[in-house]
Amino acid sequence: MRAMGVFLLLGVTGYLAFFVSLRRQRHLALREGLLLLLYHLSANLESFSIPLSQIYASFQNDALEKSGFLPTLRQAGLYGALCAHKHNLALSQEEEGLLYPFAKQIGKGFLKEEQALCRYTKESFEGLYGTAKRELPKKRKMEAALVVSGGLMVILLFI
Secondary structure, eight states: OHHHHHHHHHHHHHHHHHHHHHHHHHHHHHHHHHHHHHHHHHHHHHHTOOOHHHHHHHOOOHHHHHHTHHHHHHHHHHHHHHHHTHHHHTOOHHHHHHHHHHHHHTTSSOHHHHHHHHHHHHHHHHHHHHHHHHHHHHHHHHHHHHHHHHHHHHHHHHO
16 A cells, blocks of 8 residues: 555656646747747848738747737737736746837837847847756756655655
8 A cells, every 4th residue: 555655656746747847848938939929020120111910910839829829919919918928928037027118119119219129129038048948958857856856755754
């Protein structure tokens, strides 16, 4: 009976570690989608000068589509979508500090200002995304080790 309980707890902790890792991977995919959106905005503002609603309508990304961000983006604009999906995106304070002011300002200035703002935001967010991507393996290992260690501690308490 004890052995069965030990295996059950090990299974649960393994599943939990896998789930946490998957969640972190999904958040990175959403950040990548936001970066691709910034690239799309920048390219369309530089080349075509078309309205934001048309730029949003022409953008496609599976991760943002599955999260519900893109339909909200097309209806409420960038700021509305960021606010509505704040918890789902799980952005850092730095990323929020960069994207929220950008989302409030985009579409309200002259073309050259919009292009410069978009370039700055894209380059800054790209740096933050690169850092998050490099740190992902370390964080996944640490979280998995913590979850499994916690499970082992519970097993030791029951033995």
